Amino acid sequence: MQLFNNVNAMHEWCREQKKQGKTIGLVPTMGYLHDGHMSLVKAARQDCDIVVVSIFVNPIQFGQGEDYETYPRELEKDSALLANEKTDAIFAPGVKEMYPAGYDAYVEVQGAITGKMCGASRPGHFKGVTTVVSKLFHICQPDRAYFGQKDAQQLLIIKKMVRDLNFPLEIVRMPIVRESDGLAMSSRNVYLNAEERQQALVLNQALKTAANNIRGGERDIKKIHQQIKDMIETQPLAQIDYIEISSGENLTDLEEMRGEILLALAVKFGKTRLIDNLLVEV
Ligand code: PAF
Numbered sequence: 001m002q003l004f005n006n007v008n009a010m011h012e013w014c015r016e017q018k019k020q021g022k023t024i025g026l027v028p029t030m031g032y033l034h035d036g037h038m039s040l041v042k043a044a045r046q047d048c049d050i051v052v053v054s055i056f057v058n059p060i061q062f063g064q065g066e067d068y069e070t071y072p073r074e075l076e077k078d079s080a081l082l083a084n085e086k087t088d089a090i091f092a093p094g095v096k097e098m099y100p101a102g103y104d105a106y107v108e109v110q111g112a113i114t115g116k117m118c119g120a121s122r123p124g125h126f127k128g129v130t131t132v133v134s135k136l137f138h139i140c141q142p143d144r145a146y147f148g149q150k151d152a153q154q155l156l157i158i159k160k161m162v163r164d165l166n167f168p169l170e171i172v173r174m175p176i177v178r179e180s181d182g183l184a185m186s187s188r189n190v191y192l193n194a195e196e197r198q199q200a201l202v203l204n205q206a207l208k209t210a211a212n213n214i215r216g217g218e219r220d221i222k223k224i225h226q227q228i229k230d231m232i233e234t235q236p237l238a239q240i241d242y243i244e245i246s247s248g249e250n251l252t253d254l255e256e257m258r259g260e261i262l263l264a265l266a267v268k269f270g271k272t273r274l275i276d277n278l279l280v281e282v
Helices: 007-019 035-047 075-084 125-140 149-164 187-191 194-199 201-215 221-232
Strands: 002-004 024-029 050-055 089-091 144-148 170-174 238-247 260-269 272-281
Touching (some): 002 007, 024 035, 035 050, 035 144, 050 075, 050 125, 075 089, 125 149, 144 149, 149 170, 149 260, 187 272, 194 201, 201 221, 201 260, 201 272, 221 238, 221 260
Parallel strands (some): 002 089, 144 170
Antiparallel strands (some): 238 260, 260 272
């Protein structure tokens, strides 16, 4: 397994692989890898000749007062996990390598898809994500790039960017990986104390209850919204950021419960903001 810190060296190496006719699968991450990330790496390993995993805590997708400085970093442990899954290359550039002095170019998806949910609570976040992901696509030239459904809005925005800007690659969506008690895996779960972690189980439970009610015939969007809210509010440490019920295809507001429906939420427990979601087909 090779480790690259340098943009040009990574780019050249990927170009060489392509020249040899090999397909490249890219898994963009911010490191501190868990089984959710590893499911993306495994899928890339199955589908592609070459697997590249990027590890870069991208400063421009963090807002003021967010956890950029404290975001967990563990490159050595991550490298061992990736070597174990037969990753071909890790791309772990420094901040100055990705954003040298005088850096001025940004990629932004506009419209309703970025204006709501995490886009509303974290202004500038998705602009930071689409900018770094565009750079990674140009540097690594993947045939396929793998993203988790856990970040449902990020995934849809990246898909739209790829479509609108004609990036020549396929975005592969992988399902949410959960702990055995249902908590969605996230590098940020490490911030939770025992009480917060216990109470955070309500997120998956509320989503599952709502999905069951929809499957059972409930079609009143306001009622479902209220049920999720009531369930989460049984946990005293939960501070709801948003609960959204929208189209699973493009996040537009629903006129009626029909098609692929995304139940998504962001809730803070103490200082830790968690997101989770569930897709229901009606
Ligand atoms: O999902 C993440 O970890 C990040 O947003 C990503 C896609 C690696 C971009 O920094």
